Amino acid sequence: MPKLTVNGVTREVDADPEMPLLWAIRDHLNLTGTKYGCGIAQCGACTVLLDGQPVRSCQTRIGDVAEARITTIEGVSGRVAEAVQAAWRKLDVVQCGYCQSGQIVSAIGLLTENKAPSDADIDGAMDGNVCRCGTYQRIRAAIHDAARSLA
Numbered sequence: 523m524p525k526l527t528v529n530g531v532t533r534e535v536d537a538d539p540e541m542p543l544l545w546a547i548r549d550h551l552n553l554t555g556t557k558y559g560c561g562i563a564q565c566g567a568c569t570v571l572l573d574g575q576p577v578r579s580c581q582t583r584i585g586d587v588a589e590a591r592i593t594t595i596e597g598v599s600g601r602v603a604e605a606v607q608a609a610w611r612k613l614d615v616v617q618c619g620y621c622q623s624g625q626i627v628s629a630i631g632l633l634t635e636n637k638a639p640s641d642a643d644i645d646g647a648m649d650g651n652v653c654r655c656g657t658y659q660r661i662r663a664a665i666h667d668a669a670r671s672l673a
Contacts, residue, residue, distance in 0.1 A: 524584045528553065529597025539585025544568045546584045547594055555595035555623045559652070566651030569624035570594050576631035576647075595623035602633045602672065609667040617655035625651050629665050637672055639665065 523534045526543075528551055535541075535550045547553050547570070556579060559567030563578035570579045571593040598607075606629045609615075616622050625648070632639055632647035639647070644665050653661065 524588050526551075526584060526588065526592060527590070528592045529594060530591075535584060537584060539583060541584050543570070543579040543582040543584050543587060543592070547579060547592075553594050553596050557620060557623060559621070559624075564650060564652070565621070566624040566628060566648075567621050569627045569651065571598075571627055571631060574631065574634060576628045578650075593627075595627055598627065598630055602668075603630050605668040605671045606630050606633065606664070609664040609671065613660055613664045613667060615657055615660040615664045617653075617657050621651065621653045621655075625653065625661055629661070629668065632665065633668055633672065638669055 523536055524539050525532055525534050526546060528547065535546050537546055537550055544556060544558060547556050556570055557567040559565035561580050563581040568578055568580040569576050572587060572590050606626055610626060628648055628651050636643055641662065644662050648661065
C-alpha cells in the first residue's frame, strides 16, 4: 500500500501504485481543490507541487511519488503562497475559477525559483495552464504584483 506525504501529512493510500496521483488526492484523501481537466497533462487544472516543483497529477502515478513531498492548493503556505494569493484577490484574477488552483500552484512554483520573472519567464512557467475564460493578462499581472511584494 503506497504511502503519500500530502500537505505535510503521511498517509497510506489503499490503491494500485499505477493510480494517477490526481485520483488519490481527490478520491482517497478527499482534497478536491486539485481539479480534473483533461487527463493528459495538457490543461494544468491538476497541477500540484512535487518537492516544490509543479507537476501534472493526472499523469503522475502514486507508485512513483511515495518518497516525495506533495503540496496541493489546500496546503500551499508561506511567504510566496501568501503573496500570490493576495495578488490574485487584489487584481480579481478569478472568473469561473475552475483552473485557478493549477494556476496558483504553478505561479507559486515559478516565484519560488524566480523572484523577478519577465513576461517570457511567466509565459514559459504558465504554459500549459489553460484558462477557458481567458484571464491570462490578469494572471500575468498578478504574478508581477506578487513578485513586487516579495522584493
